Amino acid sequence: MNKDRVPLYEALLDYREQRRISFHVPGHKNGQAYGSQGGAGLLSVMMEIDVTEISGTDDLHHPEGVILEAQQLAASCFGAEESFFLVGGSTVGNLSLILTVCTTPGDILIVQRNVHKSVLHGLMLAGAQAVFLQPQIDSFSGLSTAPTAAQIDEALEVYPNARGVLVTMPNYYGMGTDLTPLAEACHRYGVPLLVDEAHGAHYGHHPTLPASALACGADGVVQSTHKMLSALTMGAMLHVQGALLDRALLRQRLAMVQSSSPSYPMMASLDLARRQLHIGGAATFTAGLAAVDAFKRGLAELPRFGLLAPPQPESPPAGFASAGNTTQPSAAMAAYTTQDPFKAVIYDVTGALSGYELQRQLEVHGCIPEMSDAQYVVLLFSLGSTLEDTNHLIRALAHISIAGEGDERSPRNVPVMKNAVEFSTWNIMKASVSTPIPFNLKPVATKHVESVPLEECAGRVAAEMIIPYPPGIPLLYMGESISKDMQKHLLVLSAAGAKCHAAADPELQSIMVFKKDRKQENL
Numbered sequence: 001m002n003k004d005r006v007p008l009y010e011a012l013l014d015y016r017e018q019r020r021i022s023f024h025v026p027g028h029k030n031g032q033a034y035g036s037q038g039g040a041g042l043l044s045v046m047m048e049i050d051v052t053e054i055s056g057t058d059d060l061h062h063p064e065g066v067i068l069e070a071q072q073l074a075a076s077c078f079g080a081e082e083s084f085f086l087v088g089g090s091t092v093g094n095l096s097l098i099l100t101v102c103t104t105p106g107d108i109l110i111v112q113r114n115v116h117k118s119v120l121h122g123l124m125l126a127g128a129q130a131v132f133l134q135p136q137i138d139s140f141s142g143l144s145t146a147p148t149a150a151q152i153d154e155a156l157e158v159y160p161n162a163r164g165v166l167v168t169m170p171n172y173y174g175m176g177t178d179l180t181p182l183a184e185a186c187h188r189y190g191v192p193l194l195v196d197e198a199h200g201a202h203y204g205h206h207p208t209l210p211a212s213a214l215a216c217g218a219d220g221v222v223q224s225t226h227k228m229l230s231a232l233t234m235g236a237m238l239h240v241q242g243a244l245l246d247r248a249l250l251r252q253r254l255a256m257v258q259s260s261s262p263s264y265p266m267m268a269s270l271d272l273a274r275r276q277l278h279i280g281g282a283a284t285f286t287a288g289l290a291a292v293d294a295f296k297r298g299l300a301e302l303p304r305f306g307l308l309a310p311p312q313p314e315s316p317p318a319g320f321a322s323a324g325n326t327t328q329p330s331a332a333m334a335a336y337t338t339q340d341p342f343k344a345v346i347y348d349v350t351g352a353l354s355g356y357e358l359q360r361q362l363e364v365h366g367c368i369p370e371m372s373d374a375q376y377v378v379l380l381f382s383l384g385s386t387l388e389d390t391n392h393l394i395r396a397l398a399h400i401s402i403a404g405e406g407d408e409r410s411p412r413n414v415p416v417m418k419n420a421v422e423f424s425t426w427n428i429m430k431a432s433v434s435t436p437i438p439f440n441l442k443p444v445a446t447k448h449v450e451s452v453p454l455e456e457c458a459g460r461v462a463a464e465m466i467i468p469y470p471p472g473i474p475l476l477y478m479g480e481s482i483s484k485d486m487q488k489h490l491l492v493l494s495a496a497g498a499k500c501h502a503a504a505d506p507e508l509q510s511i512m513v514f515k516k517d518r519k520q521e522n523l
Contacts, residue, residue, distance in 0.1 A: 093222030098122030174343025183217030
């Protein structure tokens with residue numbers, strides 16, 4: 001295979017150069033619908049290659065030509081046996097994997113609790129039951145990583161008929177652990193390990209990056225190629241290996257959840273992103289990593305801001321060690337061992353600025369973070385980041401630091417190392433492994449639910465999902481009991497002005513719950 005080729009992209013360029021007359025969709029007719037505007041300016045070139053399944057461009061749902069070759073090259077690049085292009089983001093990859101392994105209503109899937117909403121939607125579509133695993137909590141940051149191999153063993157021992165295990169790695173903060181023991185645990189029981197690696201498409205392609213999920217033995221892996229590599233937004237890939245996934249069924253499920261009119265420019269961008277990595281190798285990340293290193297050096301000169309990092313082996317057995325202002329717990333306290341260097345997670349060490357407020361102030365200075373929560377701001381670097389970008393960011397943080405001199409820690413904020421609650425991502429379970437939780441598409445009658453103020457929701461059963469976005473991880477799912485701790489979480493989010501998907505009240509002053517006379521089995 002010639003990894004320098006971009007077969008799909010080349011076919012689209014050939015189509016453009018031939019200037020043939022379109023009597024097929026799309027309706028813009030190679031951009032001609034915009035007349036002298038030439039396809040509305042910046043969209044001009046894209047529209048000229050925005051075609052459909054005609055002679056020479058192949059068919060995503062039955063690839064035999066340039067799309068097949070492009071996917072084979074992707075498999076070669078990412079270390080898969082087979083790769084599939086996704087035009088609906090990692091969401092359709094997660095849906096298709098769940099629908100492939102859970103084929104009968106009531107099937108059990110063992111699932112890390114803090115998963116993306118698309119995973120719960122997949123469970124609903126499949127009519128499956130989830131056995132949730134509580135992920136490990138990093139005692140320093142209060143953030144969750146992934147469950148342990150021992151938890152997977154425990155769950156599979158109790159539920160040997162489970163159809164697979166699904167975890168997320170890395171999390172939205174770039175934190176992770178070694179997936180190899182998890183894959184080995186799954187394979188001892190003959191079930192596949194499915195990994196939502198949406199934020200790890202670049203993993204395994206540079207010595208400073210963590211190993212990829214495929215390299216750790218995962219059977220099905222979903223990657224958002226648009227997030228950390230250079231594809232267009234919504235461009236993603238699904239990689240598979242081994243014999244534990246029914247690939248014929250997987251292709252059928254992909255055809256069900258993907259558009260029958262996929263975007264050719266998006267697929268071409270996947271082809272180009274793959275070639276950029278395939279040809280450039282580790283050198284692809286040189287400039288981006290230089291920008292990250294410059295940021296860390298600059299941040300070390302701003303003592304007001306801390307940077308999360310995994311514990312180091314040389315850390316003292318008790319207490320904390322500081323390298324600049326990168327505070328690290330001892331190795332014995334670790335719940336995570338790898339950190340994506342392109343995810344810089346910062347926080348105000350004085351506690352005066354919440355993550356939400358720090359993000360707002362950075363945006364005033366023209367720096368737009370990936371996300372924030374009650375304590376942290378996630379700054380996403382990539383192979384496209386520059387030193388100029390970094391210098392602008394450091395200047396912005398310096399201005400914020402100077403403007404906040406004299407701030408005292410608010411009594412509502414506690415030091416990072418004592419924060420044991422991840423407010424914005426998930427509902428902490430009391431048990432390490434849950435009992436099976438049924439999911440389905442049965443709609444809920446309005447007569448069975450009511451809206452109550454957050455101050456009165458403790459002890460009630462949620463009748464809607466509450467999904468802080470980003471990161472898109474359900475804090476509550478429909479039918480989940482609302483604890484007093486969860487009530488506090490919701491009040492924190494409401495006060496911070498967090499944006500939540502699926503909530504009936506966009507201001508999150510109230511929540512939909514089931515009326516008290518409704519029993520769980522009737523939900």
